Amino acid sequence: MSAPLADxxxxxxxxxxxxxxxxxxxxxxxxxxxxxxxxxxNELEGLGFTLVGISEESGGSGGSLLDxxxxxxxxxAHAAPLPLAESYAAAWLLEQAGLEIPSGPLTFxxxxxxxxxxxxxxxxxxxxxxxxxxxxxxxxxxxxEHPEGWRVTVxxxxxxxxxxxxxxxxxxxxxxxxxxxxxIGSGLVFLAEDPRWxxxxxxxxxxxxxLSGILGLTVRYTGEREQFGRPIRAFQAVQEHIVTIAExxxxxxxxxxxxxxxxxxRPSSFEIAAAKxxxxxxxxxxxxxxxxxxxxxxxxREYPLHLYTRRLHAWRQELGTELALAGxxxxxxxxxxxxxxxxxxxxxxxxxxxxxT
Numbered sequence: 001m002s003a004p005l006a007d008x009x010x011x012x013x014x015x016x017x018x019x020x021x022x023x024x025x026x027x028x029x030x031x032x033x034x035x036x037x038x039x040x041x042n043e044l045e046g047l048g049f050t051l052v053g054i055s056e057e058s059g060g061s062g063g064s065l066l067d068x069x070x071x072x073x074x075x076x077a078h079a080a081p082l083p084l085a086e087s088y089a090a091a092w093l094l095e096q097a098g099l100e101i102p103s104g105p106l107t108f109x110x111x112x113x114x115x116x117x118x119x120x121x122x123x124x125x126x127x128x129x130x131x132x133x134x135x136x137x138x139x140x141x142x143x144x145e146h147p148e149g150w151r152v153t154v155x156x157x158x159x160x161x162x163x164x165x166x167x168x169x170x171x172x173x174x175x176x177x178x179x180x181x182x183x184i185g186s187g188l189v190f191l192a193e194d195p196r197w198x199x200x201x202x203x204x205x206x207x208x209x210x211l212s213g214i215l216g217l218t219v220r221y222t223g224e225r226e227q228f229g230r231p232i233r234a235f236q237a238v239q240e241h242i243v244t245i246a247e248x249x250x251x252x253x254x255x256x257x258x259x260x261x262x263x264x265x266r267p268s269s270f271e272i273a274a275a276k277x278x279x280x281x282x283x284x285x286x287x288x289x290x291x292x293x294x295x296x297x298x299x300x301r302e303y304p305l306h307l308y309t310r311r312l313h314a315w316r317q318e319l320g321t322e323l324a325l326a327g328x329x330x331x332x333x334x335x336x337x338x339x340x341x342x343x344x345x346x347x348x349x350x351x352x353x354x355x356x357t
Contacts, residue, residue, distance in 0.1 A: 054091050059101045065263055069202070113357065124153060124155055124178040125178055152186065161179075169310040169313075199319065221293070221294055244289040269352040276320055279315075324355035324357060329352060
């Protein structure tokens with residue numbers, strides 16, 4: 001599912017790359033060791049895919065936000081165990097702040113209520129939790145509110161005390177404690193909304209890709225598996241499962257494109273929050289339908305369905321749970337004075353606060 005306004009050749013190239021370089025065996029190795037697959041990342045970086053959507057003047061590969069989201073969707077569709085969403089969001093924020101973008105994989109501090117990190121221009125002290133790929137990246141980007149906008153801090157994870165962790169999919173999700181050292185760069189930037197929404201958009205794009213990956217697996221399996229002399233896909237009950245997944249993948253992808261298009265023009269926290277809520281709800285229904293369509297094989301580690309379903313369950317709890325997003329959206333609509341305003345008005349100015357969890 002590619003965006004009609006994204007570069008078609010880019011979409012084809014990145015899909016071919018993931019088909020060639022990403023496999024269930026690679027994902028299993030990452031889960032076992034917790035190590036980022038550096039060889040795959042270096043090749044991806046060498047081809048310029050990791051900084052699509054970042055201007056060439058800032059050291060990126062150029063291209064639009066839609067192009068960047070196409071790459072992240074493809075990563076989700078192939079269950080690529082790589083921090084592409086985090087790297088894009090971090091690099092975008094560094095570009096906005098006029099800071100140098102380090103080479104190598106980056107990650108973005110999502111922010112939790114348990115975090116105690118205090119960043120100044122030349123020092124950082126405290127702990128951040130649930131940092132995706134914290135142990136395997138070259139730099140960690142943190143952001144905090146400031147009277148003049150947002151303070152953006154680039155941190156060296158090698159200078160932190162690391163407490164390893166993992167999410168439900170086995171992807172590294174670490175805690176990092178800084179004592180004083182570790183600041184690589186720092187700057188202030190004025191942005192009209194919380195920059196973490198850009199990470200929320202990228203994660204939602206990953207979820208859209210994972211849903212399309214589930215659809216592909218389910219269609220293929222139900223076409224190959226036979227019962228009573230015909231493919232099980234011919235049975236109405238199985239067809240209903242496939243339709244459920246297809247609808248969820250399509251509506252989530254459309255929500256991502258709508259939010260990305262809005263983000264190119266104006267603050268779009270409302271659209272991104274709505275897209276993440278759609279993805280969260282779609283994931284719940286699709287995972288259930290996919291496992292029902294696959295039967296017992298869907299529960300085995302040898303079959304790749306779990307690479308998608310476990311990721312989706314992990315991502316459902318990140319960057320705004322279903323309850324947090326629904327509540328935030330409801331309050332934003334109430335305060336707008338009209339339920340039609342944020343839906344129909346192309347420049348509605350409705351802001352949704354970042355749902356820190």
